[in-house]
Amino acid sequence: MSTLVNNSLLDKVEACEEKSNNIAVAKNTEAEVESATRDIRRLNQKLETLEGTAKELAFHVAVLEKVFDDTAPAAVNRAIETAEQAADISDDVLIEHANKGSIVSLEQAVDDAESQLGTATDKTITKIDGTHRDGWKAKLSSARELNQIIGGGDNEFISFIDTMRSFLDQSIRNTQENPHSLAVRWDSLTDRWEQNTEKHGWEAFQTQHELKDKTIEELKRFTDDKPVRLSDLSMETLREVKQVPELEQALQLELRKR
Secondary structure (H helix, E strand, C coil): CHHHHCCHHHHHHHHHHHHHHHHHHHCCCHHHHHHHHHHHHHHHHHHHHHHHHHHHHHHHHHHHHHHCCCCCCHHHHHHHHHHHHHHCCCHHHHHHHHHHCCHHHHHHHHHHHHHHHHHHHHHHHHHHHHHHHHHHHHHHHHHHHHHHHHCCCCCHHHHHHHHHHHHHHCHHHCCCCCHHHHHHHHHHHHHHHHCCHHHCCHHHHHHHHCCCHHHHHHHHHHHCCCCCCHHHCCHHHHHHHHCCHHHHHHHHHHHHHC
16 A cells, blocks of 8 residues: 555645646647646546545555454555556656647546545455454444343443444544554453453353353343243253352342343
């Protein structure tokens, strides 16, 4: 991403703006000069938009690489190459197209590059979501359900879960954030997550306490708003609950509430 986002396009935009002054030398009438200048300004606007799209892509790629330690989709490099080629307009090429009234062909190249950058951005976000974000959100939802029971629905770990969800839903989508800072924050969040393995959700809780699938399914009813009675639980589930003190205590509290 470096050649595209380290002011490369910005330099080209500024240079292209300056080149509009050179067109007057090659034109014979004031009307022709004005027309060529308008064309170049329109091209400049497209280049500025291209630069903004490139920066947005760079952010999401950095999130994928720095926060989640993953690689960018192949479409990213292809889009960058296309954008660099579209923005690499020499004085001679610009003047030639201005004289011929064919700057529109340069604009079309920029439009195509813009489209490819947009597609690459979409693919990068899709990879972030499908490979990392969605899986983490599923873990957090499971952990929240479990801790609503064993933690009474109002504890420090649930607040921490909400912080992780906010990071995944908002922070990594905010292009004003610094990807390096996001990576540091995510490392801190995942470190704390690993320090609380017993609270990671139903699967981890089931494994830790050797509970049967049926027991877990029956316990999950307490995460719904529907009424649950003691008689709704099987004897097998009740026996297993008694083997886990914090679960037995939490279950008693839940039944009293209902």
